[in-house]
Amino acid sequence: QKxxxxxxxxxxxxxxxxxxxxxxxxxxxxxxxxxxRQYSGKSPELIMSxxxxxxxxxxxxxxxxxxxxxxxxxxxxxxxxxxxxxxxxAVNLDTGGFKTIFGxxxxxxxxx
Amino acid sequence: SAVISQKPSRDICQRGTSLxxxxxxxxxVTMMFWYRQQPxxxxxxxxxxxxxxxxxxxxGFVIDKFPISRPNLTFSTLTVSNMSPEDSSIYLCSVGTANxxxxxxxxxxxxxx
Numbered sequence: 680q681k682x683x684x685x686x687x688x689x690x691x692x693x694x695x696x697x698x699x700x701x702x703x704x705x706x707x708x709x710x711x712x713x714x715x716r717q718y719s720g721k722s723p724e725l726i727m728s729x730x731x732x733x734x735x736x737x738x739x740x741x742x743x744x745x746x747x748x749x750x751x752x753x754x755x756x757x758x759x760x761x762x763x764x765x766x767x768x769a770v771n772l773d774t775g776g777f778k779t780i781f782g783x784x785x786x787x788x789x790x791x
Numbered sequence: 792s793a794v795i796s797q798k799p800s801r802d803i804c805q806r807g808t809s810l811x812x813x814x815x816x817x818x819x820v821t822m823m824f825w826y827r828q829q830p831x832x833x834x835x836x837x838x839x840x841x842x843x844x845x846x847x848x849x850x851g852f853v854i855d856k857f858p859i860s861r862p863n864l865t866f867s868t869l870t871v872s873n874m875s876p877e878d879s880s881i882y883l884c885s886v887g888t889a890n891x892x893x894x895x896x897x898x899x900x901x902x903x904x
Contacts, residue, residue, distance in 0.1 A: 713892045722883060722895040723834070730890070767833060769893070776822065776847075777889040781834040 682706060683770050685782035693790050698755040700785050702768030705749065711771035712744055714753045716764045717784070723767055727753065758789040793818050793886050797896035804874055804903050811870045812899045814884030819864035824893065825857070828881040837882075840867045874903045 685702050692698045700714075711730055715723035727742040729735045729751065735742045741754040751770075755762055768782040794817040804810055814823065825837040838846040838859055846859040860868045871878055879902050887893035 711890055711892075715892075722898050723893075725892045725894070728892050771887075771889060773889070776839065776841075778836055778839060778849075779824070779885075779887060779893050780836065781826075783833045 682772065682780045683768055683782040685768050685785050687783050687785060689786040689788055691788045691790060692758050694758060694760060696758050698758045698762065698787055698789070700753040700766050700787070702751045702782055703749055704751070704770045706770065706772050707749065708773055709770045712751045713769040714742060715767040715769060717767060718764045760789045760791045763787055763789050792894045793820065795884060795886060795894060795896035797884050797899055799899055800897060801900040802902070804901065806875050806903055808874055809870055809872045810874065810901065811868050812882055812884070814867045814869070814896055816865045816886055820886045821864070822886065822888070823861065823867045824885045824887065825859065825869045826883040826885060828883060830879070834883065837869070871901065876903050879903050
């Protein structure tokens with residue numbers, strides 16, 4: 680089992696719709712979870728961090744965390760064509776130190 | 792967040808040669824990380840670099856192929872040795888902590904002919 684799993688997509692939604700991106704992780708003791716957006720040819724940029732169960736909202740983005748189910752999701756409301764990118768789920772694993780493991784990423788297309 | 796500068800930003804190299812990538816951070820950080828992103832793939836951690844100690848390599852990556860230096864708290868280098876076309880990737884330097892996200896440099900786009 681991969682440490683961080685995402686549906687690779689592509690996910691296609693019409694402009695103005697809600698895009699829902701999902702991620703599961705295998706390490707039960709993980710405490711830090713992140714969503715990154717990566718445009719083609721660019722480095723990943725952080726969208727959201729979430730550390731406790733429940734929802735965290737920031738503008739059009741909502742991250743949801745359920746540690747019991749080892750599940751984290753990202754909702755993008757009022758999707759815009761500029762949201763078209765690859766979205767990466769990332770989890771910090773406790774290794775004595777730590778390391779950040781990334782999922783395979785989900786490609787999102789928002790159709791105008 | 793920290794500002795991370797990587798150079799070179801891109802290079803085209805001949806197979807069998809080596810290239811050293813530099814990563815400079817504008818503040819002192821304990822841990823620096825090196826990732827590889829092959830075409831169409833996600834990020835794979837190569838190694839973690841702590842100042843004053845040997846880098847910790849992930850499974851599938853070895854020091855002879857990817858030697859890393861960490862001479863101080865603001866700088867690190869990654870060398871890609873004896874390159875082959877399979878090493879064509881984007882190499883990314885990042886900094887982060889256990890409770891904070893990774894922040895990335897702009898990456899080095901490497902092509903091997």
